[in-house]
Amino acid sequence: MFDKVEAFYRPANVREALRLLQSGKGQARVVAGGTDVVVEGDDSVRYLIDITHAGLSYIRRRGTASVIGATTTMAELEASDAMQALAGGLLSRAARWCGSALVRNLATLGGNMANGSPAADMATPLLVLDASVVMVNARSRHKLPLAEYLAGARTKRHARSLLVEVVVPEPPNGKGCRWSFQKLGRTAVDISLVNVAAGLQLDSRGRVKWARIALGAVAPAPMRASGAEQRMKGRILDQALLAEIGAEVAREVSPISDARASAEYRREISSVLTRRALEECSAHVGCSL
Amino acid sequence: MKNMELHLTVNGESLNWTIAPGELLLDVLRRQGYFGVKRGCEKGECGACAVLLDGMPINSCLMFAAQAEGRQILTIEGVADGGKLDPMQEAFLDHGAVQCGFCTGGMVLSAKALLERRPDPTEEEVREMLAGHLCRCTGYRKPVEAVLAAASKKRNTARRMKPVAEVVR
Amino acid sequence: MNGDRAGQSRDRQGAVSRLVVGRNVRKVDGVKLVTGGAAFTDDVHIPGMLHGKILPSPHAHARIRRIDTSKAKALAGVHAVLTYKDVPRVPHTTAGQAWPEPSPHDTYLLDSKVRFVGDRVAAVAAESRAIAERALKLIEVEYEILPAVLDMEQAMAAGAPVIHDEPDSTKIYDRQRNIAGYILREIGSVEQGFAEADHIFERQYRTQRQQHCPIEPHVTICWLDADARLVIRTSTQVPYHCRRQVAMILQIPVSRVHVVKPRIGGGFGGKQEMLLEDICGALALASRRPVKIEYTREEEFYMARSRHPQILRMKMGVKRDGTVVASQLTVLATTGAYGSHSTTVQGNTGSKVLPLYRAAHMRFECHVVYTNAPVAGAFRGYGCPQGFFAQETLVDEIACELGMDPMDFHRNNVIRLGDTDLLSAQLGEGKEGLPRLVRSCGLPQCMESAARAIGWTQKRKSLPNGHSHLRRGVGMACTMQGSGIAGVDWASAFLKMNEDGSFFLQVGASDVGAGADTVLSQIAAETLGVTLDKVIITSGDTDITPFDVGAYASSTTIISGGAVKKAAARVRSQVLELASKMLDAPVDQLDCANNEIFTTCACRKSVSMTDLAMQAMYKEKLQIMDGASHFNTDSPPPFCATFAEVEVDTETGQVRVVHLATAVDPGTAINPMQAEGQVEGAVAQGLGYALTEELLLDAAGRPVNPNFLDYKMFGAQDMPKLTTILVETDEPLGPYGAKSISEVPINGPAPAIANAIFHAVGVRIRKLPIRPEDVLRALHAERPANLEEELLTQ
Ligand SMILES: Cc1cc2nc3c(=O)[nH]c(=O)nc-3n(C[C@H](O)[C@H](O)[C@H](O)COP(=O)(O)OP(=O)(O)OC[C@H]3O[C@@H](n4cnc5c(N)ncnc54)[C@H](O)[C@@H]3O)c2cc1C
Ligand code: FES
Ligand code: FES
Numbered sequence A: 001m002f003d004k005v006e007a008f009y010r011p012a013n014v015r016e017a018l019r020l021l022q023s024g025k026g027q028a029r030v031v032a033g034g035t036d037v038v039v040e041g042d043d044s045v046r047y048l049i050d051i052t053h054a055g056l057s058y059i060r061r062r063g064t065a066s067v068i069g070a071t072t073t074m075a076e077l078e079a080s081d082a083m084q085a086l087a088g089g090l091l092s093r094a095a096r097w098c099g100s101a102l103v104r105n106l107a108t109l110g111g112n113m114a115n116g117s118p119a120a121d122m123a124t125p126l127l128v129l130d131a132s133v134v135m136v137n138a139r140s141r142h143k144l145p146l147a148e149y150l151a152g153a154r155t156k157r158h159a160r161s162l163l164v165e166v167v168v169p170e171p172p173n174g175k176g177c178r179w180s181f182q183k184l185g186r187t188a189v190d191i192s193l194v195n196v197a198a199g200l201q202l203d204s205r206g207r208v209k210w211a212r213i214a215l216g217a218v219a220p221a222p223m224r225a226s227g228a229e230q231r232m233k234g235r236i237l238d239q240a241l242l243a244e245i246g247a248e249v250a251r252e253v254s255p256i257s258d259a260r261a262s263a264e265y266r267r268e269i270s271s272v273l274t275r276r277a278l279e280e281c282s283a284h285v286g287c288s289l
Numbered sequence B: 001m002k003n004m005e006l007h008l009t010v011n012g013e014s015l016n017w018t019i020a021p022g023e024l025l026l027d028v029l030r031r032q033g034y035f036g037v038k039r040g041c042e043k044g045e046c047g048a049c050a051v052l053l054d055g056m057p058i059n060s061c062l063m064f065a066a067q068a069e070g071r072q073i074l075t076i077e078g079v080a081d082g083g084k085l086d087p088m089q090e091a092f093l094d095h096g097a098v099q100c101g102f103c104t105g106g107m108v109l110s111a112k113a114l115l116e117r118r119p120d121p122t123e124e125e126v127r128e129m130l131a132g133h134l135c136r137c138t139g140y141r142k143p144v145e146a147v148l149a150a151a152s153k154k155r156n157t158a159r160r161m162k163p164v165a166e167v168v169r
Numbered sequence C: 001m002n003g004d005r006a007g008q009s010r011d012r013q014g015a016v017s018r019l020v021v022g023r024n025v026r027k028v029d030g031v032k033l034v035t036g037g038a039a040f041t042d043d044v045h046i047p048g049m050l051h052g053k054i055l056p057s058p059h060a061h062a063r064i065r066r067i068d069t070s071k072a073k074a075l076a077g078v079h080a081v082l083t084y085k086d087v088p089r090v091p092h093t094t095a096g097q098a099w100p101e102p103s104p105h106d107t108y109l110l111d112s113k114v115r116f117v118g119d120r121v122a123a124v125a126a127e128s129r130a131i132a133e134r135a136l137k138l139i140e141v142e143y144e145i146l147p148a149v150l151d152m153e154q155a156m157a158a159g160a161p162v163i164h165d166e167p168d169s170t171k172i173y174d175r176q177r178n179i180a181g182y183i184l185r186e187i188g189s190v191e192q193g194f195a196e197a198d199h200i201f202e203r204q205y206r207t208q209r210q211q212h213c214p215i216e217p218h219v220t221i222c223w224l225d226a227d228a229r230l231v232i233r234t235s236t237q238v239p240y241h242c243r244r245q246v247a248m249i250l251q252i253p254v255s256r257v258h259v260v261k262p263r264i265g266g267g268f269g270g271k272q273e274m275l276l277e278d279i280c281g282a283l284a285l286a287s288r289r290p291v292k293i294e295y296t297r298e299e300e301f302y303m304a305r306s307r308h309p310q311i312l313r314m315k316m317g318v319k320r321d322g323t324v325v326a327s328q329l330t331v332l333a334t335t336g337a338y339g340s341h342s343t344t345v346q347g348n349t350g351s352k353v354l355p356l357y358r359a360a361h362m363r364f365e366c367h368v369v370y371t372n373a374p375v376a377g378a379f380r381g382y383g384c385p386q387g388f389f390a391q392e393t394l395v396d397e398i399a400c401e402l403g404m405d406p407m408d409f410h411r412n413n414v415i416r417l418g419d420t421d422l423l424s425a426q427l428g429e430g431k432e433g434l435p436r437l438v439r440s441c442g443l444p445q446c447m448e449s450a451a452r453a454i455g456w457t458q459k460r461k462s463l464p465n466g467h468s469h470l471r472r473g474v475g476m477a478c479t480m481q482g483s484g485i486a487g488v489d490w491a492s493a494f495l496k497m498n499e500d501g502s503f504f505l506q507v508g509a510s511d512v513g514a515g516a517d518t519v520l521s522q523i524a525a526e527t528l529g530v531t532l533d534k535v536i537i538t539s540g541d542t543d544i545t546p547f548d549v550g551a552y553a554s555s556t557t558i559i560s561g562g563a564v565k566k567a568a569a570r571v572r573s574q575v576l577e578l579a580s581k582m583l584d585a586p587v588d589q590l591d592c593a594n595n596e597i598f599t600t601c602a603c604r605k606s607v608s609m610t611d612l613a614m615q616a617m618y619k620e621k622l623q624i625m626d627g628a629s630h631f632n633t634d635s636p637p638p639f640c641a642t643f644a645e646v647e648v649d650t651e652t653g654q655v656r657v658v659h660l661a662t663a664v665d666p667g668t669a670i671n672p673m674q675a676e677g678q679v680e681g682a683v684a685q686g687l688g689y690a691l692t693e694e695l696l697l698d699a700a701g702r703p704v705n706p707n708f709l710d711y712k713m714f715g716a717q718d719m720p721k722l723t724t725i726l727v728e729t730d731e732p733l734g735p736y737g738a739k740s741i742s743e744v745p746i747n748g749p750a751p752a753i754a755n756a757i758f759h760a761v762g763v764r765i766r767k768l769p770i771r772p773e774d775v776l777r778a779l780h781a782e783r784p785a786n787l788e789e790e791l792l793t794q
Helices: A014-023 A035-040 A074-079 A081-095 A109-114 A123-128 A146-151 A226-232 A239-252 A263-284 B025-031 B087-094 B104-117 B123-130 B141-168 C030-034 C070-074 C129-138 C190-196 C239-250 C277-287 C297-303 C342-351 C384-401 C406-413 C443-454 C456-461 C516-528 C556-583 C609-619 C672-691 C749-761 C772-782 C787-793
Strands: A007-009 A028-031 A047-050 A059-062 A065-069 A132-136 A141-145 A162-168 A177-184 A194-202 A208-216 B004-010 B013-019 B050-053 B056-059 B072-074 C050-056 C062-068 C078-082 C120-126 C140-145 C179-187 C199-206 C219-224 C230-234 C257-260 C291-294 C310-318 C324-336 C361-370 C470-480 C490-497 C503-507 C535-539 C590-593 C596-599 C606-608 C625-631 C639-649 C655-665 C721-726
Touching: A014 A028, A014 A047, A014 A162, A028 A035, A035 A109, A059 A081, A065 A081, A074 A081, A074 A109, A081 A123, A081 A162, A081 A177, A081 A194, A109 A123, A109 A146, A109 A162, A123 A146, A123 A177, A123 A194, A123 A208, A132 A146, A141 A146, A177 A263, A194 A263, A208 A226, A208 A239, A208 A263, A226 A239, A239 A263, A263 C772, B050 B104, B056 B104, B087 B104, B087 B141, B087 C030, B104 B123, B104 B141, B104 C030, B123 B141, B141 C672, C050 C129, C050 C277, C050 C297, C062 C120, C070 C078, C070 C129, C078 C129, C078 C277, C120 C129, C120 C277, C179 C342, C190 C310, C190 C324, C190 C361, C199 C384, C219 C277, C230 C239, C230 C277, C239 C257, C239 C277, C277 C291, C310 C342, C310 C384, C324 C342, C324 C384, C342 C361, C342 C384, C384 C406, C384 C470, C384 C749, C406 C443, C406 C470, C443 C456, C443 C470, C443 C639, C443 C655, C443 C721, C456 C470, C470 C749, C490 C516, C490 C556, C490 C609, C503 C516, C503 C556, C516 C535, C516 C556, C556 C590, C556 C596, C556 C606, C556 C609, C556 C625, C596 C609, C606 C609, C639 C749, C655 C672, C655 C749, C672 C721, C672 C749, C749 C772
Parallel strands: A007 A047, A028 A047, B004 B072, C050 C291, C230 C257, C324 C361, C503 C535, C655 C721
Antiparallel strands: A059 A065, A065 A162, A132 A141, A132 A162, A177 A194, A194 A208, B004 B013, B050 B056, B050 B072, C050 C120, C062 C140, C078 C120, C179 C361, C199 C310, C219 C230, C219 C291, C310 C324, C470 C639, C490 C503, C490 C625, C590 C596, C596 C606, C639 C655
């Protein structure tokens, strides 16, 4: 499969990694956990660059933000106290859904984003947390909203860049602020047919201060349902609103049919999971729907 | 294709192998005679190729061999202590958790790693761990029972050992 | 820890005194399996071994116009390239069946025509997998693409492309209409039966292409030994059939072929098929080097076998009180591009299914058609899962329509002890069969105990289904199977004594992971009166072990076990004869147990097996040894009751099986722990069949989910709570009363779950697998109120 590979590098820092990526002239491939790289089995790869020694495995606070190094594994996200505390443990919980326990010991957060799958399970929770990614290339280092990055993760634009970290700004805190992650697969270990992450804050009178909804596997890239989010603002969260939001979400998504599920099914499930995510958020704050 | 050197520890033995840079860990281990590491799908889905990497279970088919540089690997061949089976292996035999045995090595390794982290796992946790191991023969009930039984036996033995340790101290 | 053994209290002569049979001993091959000992086919290094690869057809139906292998041959490291031009053309079937195989002889080692995506075009042997793969790309093929037929309902239509237009294939029922096989059998007169009925029900069902998915893919290694004989080390269930078939296909004498079956990583019927042995052998002969071919998982999905998809029309006539008077099953099945097991699997769909009910009138009709799809074959259950899905869901529907408890419907109608099943007499292995007499039957107890385990009576009446979107229901199904093919399956065993009082047991039977070596050793040990460690078994090596048809048709315990028991009894009498001399006591006053022969009279004299063995070998100059062959003229049915509790998510259509109780009558369980394992493994496959597993093809006939990520089997977290109950009976035709167990439990989950879904949400799903989408669609059809309205009114 990888018999054209001529060299395997283990750069000790990002600069070195970038240099190797540059000199690979498009035939070099970054390897983090390798779980996607290996399965993809791209025959044309000549150089492999293992970035797990480049100092990118960390979970830190920077100011009010949480910063997650690109090669942090799913298993580390699951187990991290900081992640379990952030946004009600949203990222820890979502990480637990990423493949089997074996896969999660290898799979990294950076790989999950950089692979650019519309079904990547970490994308939707990060989208509702308004995360950004930090990209570096030979010339620059810049921060990019995650949504923007995901739209072109596998394009030429990022081909010679490294995703070094994911920055999660301090989530809106305070009373009535809750988060939820919902995933539907055919079996317990599965690529999402649909996944939904949501965040919600209600004011003291049960009105929606803000809502964030993201959906995966229902569009070319994981997406925020901004129409639905707008509609919720200032409204009382009741069954009627949930039904309306469900219908709005179904309009916003653009799923495809494949071996896993039909487009119609994904559309319908988008509504159901969105409603369940919002219900879970509101249930936590003691709002009785 | 240029070959490269790989230094790693397998089952406690420090080794130095020549590998191709694009080779997968599974292929290298089998070539070196670790036949207990099985090839079931080569896509990370079945878990038959599982080994412990620095104590954590991973799919050796999802990893380039070169990624294992400097690391500790435990394969199923390294689990029994000479002729003495590991309690987890005993439990698998006593509970009828082995049928064809093709998935067994991987399951035993994952189970051992789980007990290191969680000596008292719930059935739910055992099942979550086993979810990375497809077994077409057993229906999973007996493997789950075996792991739970091995866990409780291990805890009991640990408890019995304790006073002795105190006396020594 | 073990499941209840409801039948245990039964008073059975000798049962209490058994020391090895009926005990939960560890697997005799267990230690090497848990320690990763090199045990399986591919666990060897053979110096100079080449890697074989098969060039798969990219087209569903095409003729090879031109094939040029010169570039591939020129590639460094390539040692052999074979096309149809290089190999003998011998029509055969890949089905590992007894000679003369009833399946159509419609397959060739390599052919100038390809009939499905994945069909063999050429084969190479090269020094590495990578070179072999490169060589495949260098083979130039010009195809004349032919129209293909993928839909089984169109295969017989006028103008459909003829898949087997070659003149030399044989045993095809009607090649012009793509009919591989046709079956019509009737007992009584269904016309009359339906006329007598008060109610007639008729429904159509569909089942899918399920794959075996052994975790070990098919793998074969061939080489020429020092005597230039062809050695085939292979993952097979049928070493002897494989030897015969390969010899015939490669046109070498049987005596020049040596088949070795090591440990096998699961078969389930998929390895009752000669898939790689012939081509691997041909490559070894051509290259004069050892050659290995191992399917990748993807190739396994493309090229290995699957369960026959069927469209079933089931019609039943019942009296007002629910008595079944007539049943009729009309089946259209597809065997894919080749007719492996085509008539025999489908024959079972009638003969093992309809006779569950005591109707006087039964009719079974079936067309098995070719399509340009992956090939179907033998698969655990062998035609029964399809048939029982139709029959048991229809029966549930009838019971519900008549306002009866489905349990009562079953109680009144199912086959009983002493009944004779006449349909089996008409439907044997590709020919007339033999009538089946029910000599042991634990079905009523199976039903009662599984019903109790699931809480049937109470849950049938009331389940806590409030306004939640999660709704629970319970359903049931009864099923049966056979134990060996009557009058066809046979086996032999050979035993010889060693100086230390141990015994070598040689059997042709093939342990493919289900524990045959252990069970057969237990039977030998019990009969000989020795402990299990004194029996050293060798199985499935055609040079060493005597003949056995192989591991299929639930035959190993009853048929191979029967041979072992006979051989052991003969050896035992040799032992006793010598002991009688040594102890100076008549043979009828001797017994043996625990490695000792002792007098049963008051004098209490004894001699150990070891001393007796030394006496035999060095004083008497006698090798104590004997062998025996065994077959049955009847196939005693094991029975099974499956009860399921499900939870249906009415918003997503997802079905979660909460609890599945399976009670099986296997005759005697020689090793109850292993027997339970067989039940639970079958149930897991049955759950996948019911809910998630399906090999899908695109419009061009190409598999779209040839991997475990998208072909969904049940994992540890998906399994429901399992209750496994063994209801033991004493089968006169089986060794120590054993029948069989490994197939029958696979039949029940699909109908039991479909019935439970109906109980939960009131929709009938008649197509497998029961996907969430289908449930949801059915729910919407049932309640046309649109989603939003429903939400608002909640
Ligand atoms: C059996 C199995 C089950 C799976 N189940 C799930 C699931 O349930 N949910 C889910 O979301 N995913 C799943 N995955 C997919 C995969 O495990 C994840 O996407 C994982 O997070 C990828 O991380 P990695 O480190 O292994 O990536 P790699 O394979 O190392 O890399 C993936 C891609 O990203 C590039 N890349 C990696 N890191 C960087 C970086 N820092 N900068 C730039 N480019 C980079 C690589 O070049 C490659 O193209 C599954 C995979 C397998 C094999
Ligand atoms: S072979 Fe590695 S997971 Fe299947
Ligand atoms: S025991 Fe055969 S796959 Fe698990």
